[in-house]
Amino acid sequence: MTKNKILEVSIDLFSKYGYDGVSIRQIAGEVGIRESSIYNHYPNKQAILNSILNYYVEEMVSDEIPLQQADLNLDRGFDYFYNAGCDAFLSKLEEDRMMKITRLMFIESYHNDEVRNFLKEHIIDAPVAGWIELFNLMKSKGMIQKDCDARQLSESFFYYGMFLLYEHFIVNYPEDDEKFLNDFLEKTKNHAKMIFNSVRVQVV
Amino acid sequence: MTKNKILEVSIDLFSKYGYDGVSIRQIAGEVGIRESSIYNHYPNKQAILNSILNYYVEEMVSDEIPLQQADLNLDRGFDYFYNAGCDAFLSKLEEDRMMKITRLMFIESYHNDEVRNFLKEHIIDAPVAGWIELFNLMKSKGMIQKDCDARQLSESFFYYGMFLLYEHFIVNYPEDDEKFLNDFLEKTKNHAKMIFNSVRVQVV
DNA sequence: GTCTATACCCAGATAGAC
DNA sequence: GTCTATCTGGGTATAGAC
Numbered sequence: 507m508t509k510n511k512i513l514e515v516s517i518d519l520f521s522k523y524g525y526d527g528v529s530i531r532q533i534a535g536e537v538g539i540r541e542s543s544i545y546n547h548y549p550n551k552q553a554i555l556n557s558i559l560n561y562y563v564e565e566m567v568s569d570e571i572p573l574q575q576a577d578l579n580l581d582r583g584f585d586y587f588y589n590a591g592c593d594a595f596l597s598k599l600e601e602d603r604m605m606k607i608t609r610l611m612f613i614e615s616y617h618n619d620e621v622r623n624f625l626k627e628h629i630i631d632a633p634v635a636g637w638i639e640l641f642n643l644m645k646s647k648g649m650i651q652k653d654c655d656a657r658q659l660s661e662s663f664f665y666y667g668m669f670l671l672y673e674h675f676i677v678n679y680p681e682d683d684e685k686f687l688n689d690f691l692e693k694t695k696n697h698a699k700m701i702f703n704s705v706r707v708q709v710v
Numbered sequence: 711m712t713k714n715k716i717l718e719v720s721i722d723l724f725s726k727y728g729y730d731g732v733s734i735r736q737i738a739g740e741v742g743i744r745e746s747s748i749y750n751h752y753p754n755k756q757a758i759l760n761s762i763l764n765y766y767v768e769e770m771v772s773d774e775i776p777l778q779q780a781d782l783n784l785d786r787g788f789d790y791f792y793n794a795g796c797d798a799f800l801s802k803l804e805e806d807r808m809m810k811i812t813r814l815m816f817i818e819s820y821h822n823d824e825v826r827n828f829l830k831e832h833i834i835d836a837p838v839a840g841w842i843e844l845f846n847l848m849k850s851k852g853m854i855q856k857d858c859d860a861r862q863l864s865e866s867f868f869y870y871g872m873f874l875l876y877e878h879f880i881v882n883y884p885e886d887d888e889k890f891l892n893d894f895l896e897k898t899k900n901h902a903k904m905i906f907n908s909v910r911v912q913v914v
Numbered sequence: 915g916t917c918t919a920t921a922c923c924c925a926g927a928t929a930g931a932c
Numbered sequence: 933g934t935c936t937a938t939c940t941g942g943g944t945a946t947a948g949a950c
Contacts, residue, residue, distance in 0.1 A: 508915080524821060526730050529943060543916050545945070613820045616813075616880050617728060626881050655900065662870055662901045665877075669869040672876055676820050677830050696859065697866045704908035712933080733925060746928080747934050755926070917950075925942075932935075 509547040511537050514603075516554045521606035524613045525555055562607045563624055565598060576640050580647060587640055588698050591633070596687055605683050609675040630668065634660045650705045663701045667694045713751040715741050718807075720758045725810035728817045729759055766811045767828055769802060780844050784851060791844055792902050795837070800891055809887050813879040834872065838864045854909045867905045871898045 515536045519528040530551055534541040548554050579586055598604050611629075614621045637660035644650045650659075670693060674686045719740045723732040734755055738745040752758050783790060802808050818825045841864035848854045854863075874897060878890045 527821060530945085531943080539915090540917060541944085542918085542946080546915055551944070609820075616817045616883070617731060622881060630877070630881065658897070658900050659904070661897070662904055665873040666866055666869050669873040669876070672873070673834070673869075677826060677834065679820070693862070693865070696862050700863070700866055700905065700908045704904045734927085735925080743933090744935060745926085746936085749927070750933055915950105917948100919947085919949100921944105921946075923943080923945105926940090928939075929937085930935100931937100932933105 508537070508539065508543075512544060512547055512554065513557060517558055517603060517606050517610070520555065520558065521610045521613075524610075525618075558607060558610070559620065559624075562604070562611065563628075565604060566628060576643055580643060580649075584644070584649075584698070584702050588695070591636075592691060592694065596691065599687065602683075608671070609679065612672060612675045630664075634664055637664060648707060650702075651707060654705045659701065659705060663698060666697045670694070712741065712743065712747075716748060716751055716758065717761060721762055721807060721810050721814070724759065724762065725814045725817075728814075729822075762811060762814070763824065763828075766808070766815065767832075769808060771832060780847055784847060784853075788848070788853075788902070788906050792899070795840075796895060796898065800895065803891065806887075812875070813883065816876060816879050834868075838868050841868060852911060854906075855911060858909045863905065863909060867902060870901045874898070 512533065515533055516528070519533060519536065522528075530541045530544055533554075534544050537544075548557070576587070599608065611621055611625060615625050616622070634657075638656045641650065641654075641656040641659050645652055645654070645656065667690070670690055674681065674690075716737060719737055720732070723737060723740065726732075734748055735745045737758075738748050741748075752761070780791070803812065815825055815829060819829050820826070838861075842860045845854065845858075845860040845863050849856055849858070849860065871894070874894055878885065878894075
């Protein structure tokens with residue numbers, strides 16, 4: 507199906523060169539048709555981008571990280587939640603397409619308000635809010651120190667992984683995706699251990 | 711001097727809309743001359759960008775953070791180094807111009823190799839290498855635990871601040887610069903405390 | 915659904931008068 | 933050193949034949 511091929515090619519090129527860096531001609535050339543034929547499938551260039559972003563948003567927002575039943579599983583320890591959250595996120599990035607669009611999101615975030623808002627709300631603020639809730643719960647159960655700042659703790663914990671993403675998708679691009687995903691898990695696990703170690707209540 | 715005004719206007723517009731998002735016409739209009747007159751001062755558009763980047767690089771690389779005399783000042787404690795490094799960096803950002811160009815660097819990093827390499831080498835890798843050295847020294851002096859990973863420690867420490875920068879310049883743009891700089895100091899201080907607390911040798 | 919042909923626009927850049 | 937006028941090229945998008 508031509509429409510689908512246009513989408514795949516667009517994802518590939520946009521993620522490499524950014525939206526403005528790719529022309530309709532270029533997409534058509536890669537697909538193997540003339541540029542005018544593109545308009546039989548999409549009304550304009552922007553519609554292709556919207557289609558890509560909508561796909562990404564739907565994939566990402568479906569089954570958000572389940573910190574809801576936090577109080578039920580709290581005895582499983584911090585690692586349980588860390589692994590659950592990390593798995594949920596990383597499993598989405600296992601698709602090649604999702605990796606590409608993630609880079610596109612980083613690229614376009616500076617001048618596309620929809621992208622920026624999605625990044626802020628769903629990729630940053632919502633997870634941080636979830637971790638704050640969890641850390642507050644852990645405070646109330648005496649698992650971590652009562653005087654620590656749950657927001658600071660969440661950000662200190664979460665922003666490290668966020669910068670690893672930025673580093674991979676922008677600063678070190680292109681580098682091997684699979685290797686990155688493995689390193690990411692390892693590194694954030696170590697980081698989480700360090701952060702948690704700093705505030706946990708010592709059991710002597 | 712017209713040449714200078716062209717530079718200032720370009721910094722302002724590029725930092726808002728990115729290099730590709732600004733035309734020579736737009737710059738000329740803001741300066742108050744015709745677009746052809748631009749070429750009496752700069753051979754082409756790219757030369758304006760290069761001029762901006764060279765200025766930034768020079769400013770940033772001059773007096774890099776002095777971790778060299780680390781062993782001499784080690785008894786002043788971790789805070790001394792943290793404050794020294796942070797001050798050196800933040801003092802550069804106090805100029806409005808440097809803030810604008812920093813955003814430009816983040817914007818252009820995905821498709822400008824020079825920008826990306828500078829970001830990687832001087833803004834990320836060099837500081838991390840400095841912190842690794844310091845943490846190794848602190849290990850050898852018994853100030854922090856011998857079995858901790860100096861690189862992981864450095865990244866866990868440093869990447870938090872890096873993401874705060876990304877968040878300010880891209881995700882939350884535009885927000886008040888001065889407020890950000892104050893928050894940055896406060897937040898990274900708390901973060902550093904947390905990280906350091908996790909690995910310091912307990913003095914009982 | 916794809917093609918050719920083309921309209922239209924705005925970009926970067928140059929020539930040459932003043 | 934600035935101007936008017938212009939060139940050239942690439943971009944998005946449309947019309948209409950097949």
